[in-house]
Amino acid sequence: MLGKTRWIIAEGYIPQGGPHADDPTLRSHETACVLNAGHQPAALSIMVYFADREPAGPYQLEVPARRTLHLRFDELDDPEPVPRETDFSTVIESSQPVVVQHTRLDARLGSLALLSTLAYGEDR
Numbered sequence: 001m002l003g004k005t006r007w008i009i010a011e012g013y014i015p016q017g018g019p020h021a022d023d024p025t026l027r028s029h030e031t032a033c034v035l036n037a038g039h040q041p042a043a044l045s046i047m048v049y050f051a052d053r054e055p056a057g058p059y060q061l062e063v064p065a066r067r068t069l070h071l072r073f074d075e076l077d078d079p080e081p082v083p084r085e086t087d088f089s090t091v092i093e094s095s096q097p098v099v100v101q102h103t104r105l106d107a108r109l110g111s112l113a114l115l116s117t118l119a120y121g122e123d124r
Helices: none
Strands: 004-012 029-036 042-050 056-063 067-072 088-106 113-118 120-122
Touching: 004 029, 029 042, 029 056, 056 067
Parallel strands: none
Antiparallel strands: 004 088, 004 120, 029 067, 029 088, 042 056, 042 088, 088 113
16 A cells, blocks of 8 residues: 555645736645545545644545545635645645645746645654
8 A cells, every 4th residue: 555644744835826816727826736546535634733823624535546636725615714825734634545745836926936845644
């Protein structure tokens, strides 16, 4: 089985939308790319932590078996939206082993900058 059941993304920040904010494909965003290579659906529970307030969540999602999910944090809204221009960290708990990669698209200046890194994973 590939992956881990707990993933931590210590670095999170959703920049302003930038000059292309009306185009979802070019708007600044933060993403957790989740791969479930297993044979069972993976139920995800996500908590978002902040420097100056209580955490938000849990956000509940599912990644079907043998599928991938590109989760955009700027599209999370239940139980509340993740704020832009605010430092945050994320803990993702999964019912099945998954792999998580963190990506940010920063379009604030009109040109596009992309950051990507593998999150820290461990088994519960």
